[in-house]
Each structure stands twice: as C-alpha cells, then as structure tokens.
Amino acid sequence: MDTRSQSPEPAGPKPIRRLQESLINRIAAGEIIHRPASALKELIENSLDAGATSIRVTVKDGGMKLLQIQDNGSGIRVRDWVKIRNAANVFSQTSDLPILAERFTTSKISTFSDLSQLATYGFRGEALASVSHVAHLTVMTKTKSDTCAWKACYEDGALIPAKPGLTPDPKPCAGNDGTTIIVEDLFHNTPTRLSALRSSSEEYARILDVMTKYAIHNSSVSFVCKKAGSPSSDLATPSGSTTQQAIRLLYGHSVAKELIHVTVSSSQSQDKDKEAEAMDVDDERELEKDDPEAWSAEAYVSNASYQAKKTVLLLFINNRLVDSARIKRSVEATYSSILPKGSSPYIYLSLRVDPRSVDVNVHPTKREVHFLNEEKIIERICDAIQAALSGGGRSRVLEYQTTLTGGIMGPAKESKGKEKAKDLPEPDKEQNEEEGEHPATSSAVGTSEKKKVYSHHKVRTSTQDRTLDSMFPVLSPAQAPETPNRNTQAASGSTQPIRQAIKLREIKQSECYLTSVQELRKEVEKARHKNLTEILEKNIFVGIVDVKRCLSLIQHSTRLYLVNHDAFAQDLFYQLGLRQFGNLGRFKLSPPPSFKAMVKLAVDTEETSKSRFSKEQIVEMIVNTVIERREMLQEYFSLGISGDGLVEYLPLLLRGYTPNLDKLPSFLMRLGPQVDWTSEKKCFETFLRELALFYVPGPLIIESTDGDPDEEKAERWQVEHVLFPSLRRYLRPPKTLLDQDIVQVANLPDLYRVFERC
Incomplete structure (x- = not known):
C-alpha cells in the first residue's frame, strides 16, 4: 500500500493581516x-x-x-x-x-x-x-x-x-x-x-x-x-552640589577620597601641561561649537589605592546614560597594569560630542549611541586617565584580596616536611601558647615536646615593640609632662615607643526601658561580625599611615591590615552614645556660644540659592526645631541649651577624647534637617549618628591645604592612645566595615614564600 497517497497536502500561504x-x-x-x-x-x-x-x-x-x-x-x-x-x-x-x-x-x-x-x-x-x-x-x-x-x-x-x-x-x-x-x-x-x-x-x-x-x-x-x-x-541629595560632593554622598567617603579629576578634549594635544588639562569643559565646548568633530570629556576615576571586586562605570554621552562595552573594556585595560588581579576601578565619565556626529536613535531605550571617531576618542580618554594615574603623586597600596571570614585565628598549617624539636627556649614556648599549639604527650617517654614554630609563623605580641611613630621620635604635644624619661628616649633613639599611660575608665551600659533604645541595641549586637570583632580585640597598633585620609595599620596574628579608622570610629561613637543613653557625661563650653550664631555660621557656608527659603528663614527653622526639644536633648543626650539659646555643654562620649570643635557649627546645623523628629526610634538613631559624625577624628571634609602641625600631632596621639584601645574594648563591628574600610596588606607566611623564590 502506498502511504504517500494519504499524506496531507501542503497548506497554502497564510494571509497577511494588519495588526490591531x-x-x-x-x-x-x-x-x-x-x-x-x-x-x-x-x-x-x-x-x-x-x-x-x-x-x-x-x-x-x-x-x-x-x-x-x-x-x-x-x-x-x-x-x-x-x-x-x-x-x-x-x-x-x-x-x-x-x-x-x-x-x-x-x-x-x-x-x-x-x-x-x-x-x-x-x-x-x-x-x-x-x-x-x-x-x-x-x-x-x-x-x-x-x-x-x-x-x-x-x-x-x-x-x-x-x-x-x-x-x-x-x-x-x-x-x-x-x-x-x-x-x-x-x-x-x-x-x-x-x-x-x-x-x-x-x-x-x-x-x-x-x-x-x-x-x-x-x-x-x-x-x-x-x-x-x-x-x-x-x-x-541636595541641590547645588558638585559632582564630587554627590559621589561622596551616594558612594561614600572611601570612594570619594580616592578620586582623580580628569579632563580631555579634541583641542588638547597629548603633551599639554596641567593648566590646559584643567580647562573648563564648558569653555572648550564654546570654542569648539563650529567643529562637527569636536568633543570633550570629564571624568572622576579612582586612583591606584582604590580597589573593588566589580567595576563601577557611570557613562554619560551628551548627558544620556548609556552602556558601551568597548569603552568599559578599554578603561579596564588601562587599569590592568596598575591594580592587583581581581580588583576593579570606579569611573564616572561624561563625554560630550557634537550632536551632528552622534546618532541616538539606534536603540529603543536610547541605551546605546553611535558617534564618529569612536576609537580615536576612546584612545585619547584612556591615555588621559593613564597619565593622571601615573602622575597623581599618590603611592599605591598593595594588598591581598582575601576575605576575613573563616580560619583567621586557627593555628598555622605545617609543611609536609615538618620536624620535631627539643625543648624550645622560654620565649618560644610562650609563642606556641599564643599560636594555640599544645604539647603532645609521648606515651613511650612520658614527656611532652613542643612543635617547632618557624620564623614565618611567629607573631609579635609585645606592645612594647616598635611602632611607626617610634622610628621617628617626635614628642606629641598631648603627652603629659610626667612621662618618664621621654626626652632621654627621644635623644638616644630608643626602640621603645614614646607613649603616655592612659587608663580608660570602664563605660557601663545604662539601664533604659525604652523599647526603641532596646531595639537599637539589639540591632547592634545582631549586626556584629564575629571574625572582625576578634581582629579588633586582639590587634596590635602599628601606626598611622595618613592622618588626612584616616588610614592606620594594625597587626593581628601574622597578618597586617590597613584600616580606615574614621569609619571604625563613627560606628564606635554611635555605639558608645547608645550604650550610655540617658547617662552621658558632659563637657562644659566656656564661654557658651550662641546656638543661633553657630547655626548661622554653618548655613552661610552652604549653597542655598536653589532653596525656596532664604538663609535667615532656614536658620530660624533649625533653631526653632531644636530649641523646642532642648529639654529632651538635655535629658537623653546631655546636650545643654539654655532658655536664651546658649550652648552650655555638649555630650561626652569618651573620657580623654576631645572632638574637633571646628565641626561644632556644622553639627548643630545638621540637627535640624538630618534628625528625624517624627519617630522616636529614628530620632534617637539619627541624632546619635550625627553626634558620632561630630566625634570622628579629623575635619568633616578633607581639605588639600595643610593643617596646624600641632593639631595633627595631638590628633595622632588621640587616635593611637585613646581611640584604638576603645575600639578593642567597646566596638561591635558590623559586617559593612568589611567592604572598603579594612583590607589585608601582608601575611607573613606569604611574604616568606615570595622571598624564598628571590
């Protein structure tokens, strides 16, 4: 039987219809x-x-x-x-x-x-x-x-x-x-x-x-x-901000402080000096408006010290937010020889091209655009970024991209060819105990033998060893005159650190039955990171790397960490304020300044031209908002404001530590708009956050100009002898500090392996 005769006939063409x-x-x-x-x-x-x-x-x-x-x-x-x-x-x-x-x-x-x-x-x-x-x-x-x-x-x-x-x-x-x-x-x-x-x-x-x-x-x-x-x-975000201020507000201080400003245009040659590179982009566009191939670019890019796991690229072409895989690959290639493997940069790039040279109608959502001389423009931009990175005058921080979770405090692993040693000298016995190694009992002899600790597993545990400051013996103006033999030590170049003996008073947690405060305290404990807490509690302070950038070195076990002590201090002072809620100490201001005068001083430095209120109205609103609640502020936070508007005393979070009073006007001004007065819990939290920001070391916004050297010495002394001991004792560090505020820069066993190959 022929089955082909039963196959269905092919269907005819379907009609074309107009869609609704x-x-x-x-x-x-x-x-x-x-x-x-x-x-x-x-x-x-x-x-x-x-x-x-x-x-x-x-x-x-x-x-x-x-x-x-x-x-x-x-x-x-x-x-x-x-x-x-x-x-x-x-x-x-x-x-x-x-x-x-x-x-x-x-x-x-x-x-x-x-x-x-x-x-x-x-x-x-x-x-x-x-x-x-x-x-x-x-x-x-x-x-x-x-x-x-x-x-x-x-x-x-x-x-x-x-x-x-x-x-x-x-x-x-x-x-x-x-x-x-x-x-x-x-x-x-x-x-x-x-x-x-x-x-x-x-x-x-x-x-x-x-x-x-x-x-x-x-x-x-x-x-x-x-x-x-x-x-x-x-x-x-407030109106009237600059690009760098917006980046600082939205991406954080750790990103903003590492940015380099780069400008480049079609009118600039590769060998122009820095003054030409700093030319205003708007002026360049005015000069180039008759040239259809004219272009200009402005960028804020991270320097060699900034490292992140993922590239952040904000690309705007003629003010449009777009994606460009080619630009992203080119910029990442520029950083590949500068950043360690696994690290990525932050780039904000605004490119302006003559509208006659760009086609924005190539994608339904305008996510992609095409423009003339794309390869040449990208090359020039990357060259300008490369020149800025190489001539930025900042040293690069080399670090290992390792996590802080798991196995931090465990004993170091031994090599396959491990050897048993006889009884070690007394210091090495103590070292083994610090490393967590215990004697192994011998059943044949009945005596215990210690495992040998190699040099690359030894840990410096004595706080009397040298710090960075001790290598440059400069007396701190904050040191007490009764520090024994400090002049003799400085003159002889003693290896012992010059430090004042500070005995921190125990800060007890106040009894508070407010539900909102109890919830905030529970949130602090819940957010606590176990391994980071262990690092802080058992760290050894090495020294301050950069006061203005708030960078310090600490050692834990065989590892060396670079920490942003500004970020750690902010969490510390917030937790200290929460810990002493309702029972804060106070320090008196003599003579007491006028609250309104302080607020007016801070508002005068702010850009308010876009606001619908005048500066006088803003000052009045802030003053009225805070003065109405002065009794609550005095009872809960020890912020004393008299009936006639004088700031008589401020809350004292940590004895022996004095905040930078240059930030007082800004602190008092921010109490108006930044504190949420509508909710009890939010009010307490936001006020303590502002108080912590007032207490952190250094200025609120880092300036490029050099400050008073005596003030810098006093700040260094406070950070080493008051702040870091308090961090060890009281801070419950949250996991958020792991992102950018602490990085491992060295590990002794890894360094030995590197030098063994040399």
Whole structure:
C-alpha cells in the first residue's frame, strides 16, 4: 500500500493581516518599558528636560504597584484648552493634555533634520505612551501662569474618566508648580512580563541604581527616593552640589577620597601641561561649537589605592546614560597594569560630542549611541586617565584580596616536611601558647615536646615593640609632662615607643526601658561580625599611615591590615552614645556660644540659592526645631541649651577624647534637617549618628591645604592612645566595615614564600 497517497497536502500561504492598533502599541511599549527602572529612567529624563531642580520619587512594591515622580519643572500647557472650553464648551486639540500619551507626540522635534541637533533627552514621544499601554497613568501638572493644577488619567494613550460617570476631560485640582506622574499597577495587562520581574526588593535596588547615576551626573538637581509609607528616604541629595560632593554622598567617603579629576578634549594635544588639562569643559565646548568633530570629556576615576571586586562605570554621552562595552573594556585595560588581579576601578565619565556626529536613535531605550571617531576618542580618554594615574603623586597600596571570614585565628598549617624539636627556649614556648599549639604527650617517654614554630609563623605580641611613630621620635604635644624619661628616649633613639599611660575608665551600659533604645541595641549586637570583632580585640597598633585620609595599620596574628579608622570610629561613637543613653557625661563650653550664631555660621557656608527659603528663614527653622526639644536633648543626650539659646555643654562620649570643635557649627546645623523628629526610634538613631559624625577624628571634609602641625600631632596621639584601645574594648563591628574600610596588606607566611623564590 502506498502511504504517500494519504499524506496531507501542503497548506497554502497564510494571509497577511494588519495588526490591531492596540496590539501594535502594546508591542511597542514592551520595547521601551522593560521593568519599573526603565519606566523611571524615561520619566526622570522628561523631568530634566522640563528644567526641574527637584525630583522626588515614591515607590511601592519595587515600582510594580506604584511609581510616582514629582518635579518642579515647567509643567504642561493647558491654558489654551481652558479658554476654549469656557467659551464654546468644546474640546480643544490645541491643548497638550489630550494628546500627551499618544504615540509620537513630542515638543522636542518637528522635522527630520532636528534629529541631527538634539540637545534633549527625549524626542520620539513614546515614553508616556508606552507607560499608558502597560499601566494606569495619572498626570497632575501646573505651570507658573496657571491658577490651579490639572489632573488627567490615561489608558492606551487616550484620556479616560478618573471615576465611572465622569467625563474624561482634565479636572482642576490643588498642586504645586511642575508635574507629578503616577504609574500604578505596572504590567497589569501583560502577565508574562510581570511574572518575569524579580522580587520587589531587587526591582527597588535597580530603581535606586538609576537614580544614583542621574543624581551624580545632575548634581545641581535635588533627588529624593523613598518607599511609600516610609518616613525616611533611601536616597537624598541636595541641590547645588558638585559632582564630587554627590559621589561622596551616594558612594561614600572611601570612594570619594580616592578620586582623580580628569579632563580631555579634541583641542588638547597629548603633551599639554596641567593648566590646559584643567580647562573648563564648558569653555572648550564654546570654542569648539563650529567643529562637527569636536568633543570633550570629564571624568572622576579612582586612583591606584582604590580597589573593588566589580567595576563601577557611570557613562554619560551628551548627558544620556548609556552602556558601551568597548569603552568599559578599554578603561579596564588601562587599569590592568596598575591594580592587583581581581580588583576593579570606579569611573564616572561624561563625554560630550557634537550632536551632528552622534546618532541616538539606534536603540529603543536610547541605551546605546553611535558617534564618529569612536576609537580615536576612546584612545585619547584612556591615555588621559593613564597619565593622571601615573602622575597623581599618590603611592599605591598593595594588598591581598582575601576575605576575613573563616580560619583567621586557627593555628598555622605545617609543611609536609615538618620536624620535631627539643625543648624550645622560654620565649618560644610562650609563642606556641599564643599560636594555640599544645604539647603532645609521648606515651613511650612520658614527656611532652613542643612543635617547632618557624620564623614565618611567629607573631609579635609585645606592645612594647616598635611602632611607626617610634622610628621617628617626635614628642606629641598631648603627652603629659610626667612621662618618664621621654626626652632621654627621644635623644638616644630608643626602640621603645614614646607613649603616655592612659587608663580608660570602664563605660557601663545604662539601664533604659525604652523599647526603641532596646531595639537599637539589639540591632547592634545582631549586626556584629564575629571574625572582625576578634581582629579588633586582639590587634596590635602599628601606626598611622595618613592622618588626612584616616588610614592606620594594625597587626593581628601574622597578618597586617590597613584600616580606615574614621569609619571604625563613627560606628564606635554611635555605639558608645547608645550604650550610655540617658547617662552621658558632659563637657562644659566656656564661654557658651550662641546656638543661633553657630547655626548661622554653618548655613552661610552652604549653597542655598536653589532653596525656596532664604538663609535667615532656614536658620530660624533649625533653631526653632531644636530649641523646642532642648529639654529632651538635655535629658537623653546631655546636650545643654539654655532658655536664651546658649550652648552650655555638649555630650561626652569618651573620657580623654576631645572632638574637633571646628565641626561644632556644622553639627548643630545638621540637627535640624538630618534628625528625624517624627519617630522616636529614628530620632534617637539619627541624632546619635550625627553626634558620632561630630566625634570622628579629623575635619568633616578633607581639605588639600595643610593643617596646624600641632593639631595633627595631638590628633595622632588621640587616635593611637585613646581611640584604638576603645575600639578593642567597646566596638561591635558590623559586617559593612568589611567592604572598603579594612583590607589585608601582608601575611607573613606569604611574604616568606615570595622571598624564598628571590
């Protein structure tokens, strides 16, 4: 039987159909809006195009339930619609609100030639349209000339009634100048896309990442991001900041202090001097605006001392946040010969290219751009970074990229060819006990023998051995005159360290029955890192490496660690304030300064031109806020402010340690805006954090100018003889200190292996 005769006949060609408009729009929306963070990026760019100086974002469930963006920009035009509506009771298509969420409606371009001279973020008019097709979109807007705000709701690009039974026309409402966009139930009509999203916490982290990058590039704009219902924000930057200040605020002091500023442009040759390299980028653009191949770049890059596990690259081309694998590989190759293996740099790069030389319409989300002479520009930028790294005048900190978890205190492993020794001298016996080695009992002889400890496993445990300061015998001005034979020791070059005997008083934990304080104390214990605690408790202070950068060396077992004692001190003083809550000591200020005068002194140094309040109003608000609570501050924190506004005494966290009183005006000023006065627990925590920041060694912001040498000597003495002994005794170090504030720079067994090969 022939089976081929029963096979089905081939089907004919399927007809080509025109897709429904709603399906087309939903497919297009999926190309623009991938997740809540991508929707936020588009909306932030709209706010920046509107000239906003303040952008506030509120998020619920990682942006899937609620994503609200409020700005103080120019707003959306509705006046034409109002006039015609009142006159003829008809809907006007000349207004912006009715077509706001339709596809390809924009105020940025009108002809195709405009694409070659783009100076704005958006231009295609697809952001709000895409959002309206995958979420419930609400817009509230008000221009400066309007008497009230207007509210409109959208779905699938068209106006819809806010409630059943109402007309879809925009409705008047109360509101501030600017625009507020509310995105609710994102991807409610695309369940596949919704199920592909990560957890709400991970999506929220992506939102914070996007806002962090835009806040650094737009440092003059104030950014705030918080979760819905939360009293405090997770990201907040002031307006009028510089790029370096924004990096310090968002990425931390450990990153900001290691940055190098690099500028390069097409007009600079490779051998120009530093003055040409420091030329202002705006001036260069003004000179080069007639050259279509002109370009300029500004970068903040980490130096050779900064090391991280993952490269952080913030790349902006013509103010657009973009990705470029080629630029990332090139910059990483520049650092490959400088950083140890496994370490990565931090790079913020802003590249400005003539709009006629760049194509921004190559990716639906504008994540990638193409521009002329890409290879040549990248090469010049990398050469400038290389020159800055080699001529920065900073020495590199060589370190091992090892973790501090597991096996830190265990006895050193022996080599395969280990040898037994006879009875060791008395010091070596003590050394074995320090290493945790115990005698092995011999059943044949009945005597115990010690295992031999090789030189590369011996640990210096005597605190009388030499420190870095003892190698340069300079008397500290803070030392007491009764220090025995200190002049004789300095003159003879004794190997014994010159130090004053300080006996720290026991700091007992106060009894407190406030639930909020008990919870804060439990959080400190819960966050405690066991191995890092062990390192601090049994460390030997070696010396201060750099006072301004707050770097010190400590030894633990056979390892040498470089620590940021500023970060450790901040946690220490916070915990000391929490430990003595309600029973803090005090030190008197004589004569007592005026609280208002101190606050005014600090506010005068701040940039407040973008604020809607004058400096006098800001001072009054801060003074009133703190004075109203002076009784509580006196009872709980020993901060004494008299009825006539004089600061009579300050809290004393650690006897024998005096904070830098130059930071007093800044400390008093920050009590107003930085302390959360609305919640008891948050109030106690934020006040103690500010108090700890006041107590940390050194200035609040490190300046390049040299300070008073006597003050530096006194600070060195306090760090060695008061701060580090207190760290050993009282600090419960959290795991967060492991990230950038302590690194292992040497290990004795590894050093022996290195030198054995030489």
